[in-house]
Amino acid sequence: MMKIGICLCIIMSAFNNITAQSAKIDTEKLLEYYETQRYADAAQYLQTIYSGDTQDIKALSQIAYCHMMAGKLPEAEKSYLKINTLQPNNLPTLFSLASINSRRGNASNAKNYLQQIIQIDSLNFNAYKQLAIYAETPESKLNYLKKANDLNSTDPDVAYDLSITYSGLKQYLPAYDVLKTAIAADTENFTLQQALLPVANQLTKYPEVIEIGEKLLKNHADVNVMNDMGQAYFYVKNYQKCIMLYKMLEDTGVQNEGTLYFMALSYRELKDYNNAAIYAQKTIDEAISDHTNLYYAALAGIYEAKNQYNDALTAYKKGLTFGVSNIIYYRLGLLYDLNLKQPKNAAIYYQMYLKNNPDQEKEKDQIAYAKGRMLVLK
Known part of the structure; x- marks a missing residue:
């Protein structure tokens, strides 16, 4: 609470020094809005004090912040973009724009703002940490996280993510080293210790x-x-x-x-x-999955489409080793009947299909076809 009070005092002090217009601000009302987290009301109030075309960066920053805290992201972005035009390359503004775009699901824009930050400040830990979220490949994610970890090797979130990324690439020793460094700085971090276990197992550190x-x-x-x-x-x-x-x-x-x-x-x-x-x-x-026979049926269907009938036959029969399947019985009947020209085997599988109680409503067309073909084949 003391920290909140100090922050609010700083905010109000800044407003007292913005411009001559600030004399119009009811500081007690604004303070109440902040204390009760009524940020939308605070933004609306500030907009009654400052004109829509104001170029006062401090005022725009406060309005943008209030909109962002109130969840009014389009309004917040509009103000931050105006600030960015008036004062380019401002890191807090770029971070705010990245955050807004991230919350709105615009990963491309969020990534763009973060990349602008590292062009301005190549040692910005938070920018690299956030860029890892938008990495398109494990390798690029690894590079961003390594950069962040080099800048702050004890940050637990980065250490955890970096170790997971290393492990995914089967680089277990660096994953282990990253975690050990972070754990040494926080010996009671159970999340990091738990992440260490599978890595240590891979390195045969069983004790x-x-x-x-x-x-x-x-x-x-x-x-x-x-x-x-x-x-x-x-x-x-x-x-x-x-x-x-x-x-x-x-x-x-x-x-x-x-x-x-x-x-x-x-x-x-x-x-x-x-x-x-x-x-x-x-x-x-x-x-063995309950759906393994269906997977083999799908594979067999692909072989059929490629006219690889013997491969299809093998796949269908392999599927039956994982359990009874009406789909496979019916498809085997068709395969023997239409492609392999083996009417005796076709009749056997049509009969097995009909004996296995197919759904009378959902499979009425298949049932009718199988019955009709059996009469012809006999």
Whole structure:
């Protein structure tokens, strides 16, 4: 509150010194607007004091700021553009214009204003930090974040984003170094410590993963921390601990293909072959999507379009290994019937399609066609 009061006093003091017009300002009313965050009212009030064609930069800045705080972005942009014309290359103005365009979803303009800033000030940390948001490739994002990190290696947001970008490019050692530097400056930053775990795993720093992970779990039982720790425990051959952590994930329904796989391997290492087999099968089941057969049907359809009928046949039959599919039965009937000229096989798949209870309303045309073709083929 003291800081807010000081800021408001500074604002009001500035108004008292703007021009002779400022004598008309009711400072108590304006202060009340600021204190109650009625920025739209403040902007409207200021506009009654200053004419629409005013070129007073301080007045325009206050009006623009009030509009921006009130969420009236077009009006704020209009005032800031006028300021930019009167006083080009002003960094606060360019940052405000970048912010307005960002909030309105105009990434191109926001990026343009930020690039103007770094042309004026090549060491501007915040400009590089924000430019990373608009990077079009991982490599350009990396360059912006590296610049920002070089200027302030302890900023946690930049360190986090830079480490994620490095990891995405499989550059794990620099990701690790960036995080360690930022963590050294803020040893209680759990977000950075959690981001360190998968990177440390990639670098085979398993004891460090376990040590940090145990501390993090005392603060919050995060599933990602448990996932990373489970891998570390497996690689240091503490199979019981790996199983315990991943069983906790399974009990809460957040298991995945990876956790089930490590459980299968851990049980195998403990010579508990019954559970190893169970979890190996669970791993396979988890890895298979309910829609896998549809994906193979789509692939087969592409092969058909390219007249690669044998490849299409292989893809359709592969799709059936992941479960029954009316679409594939019907498409196989058509493939054997119209392209491969094998009427006996065509009739088999048309019959399988009809026996699998196709939707009588949605698939009435296909049902009628299959029944008709079976009569002809027989």
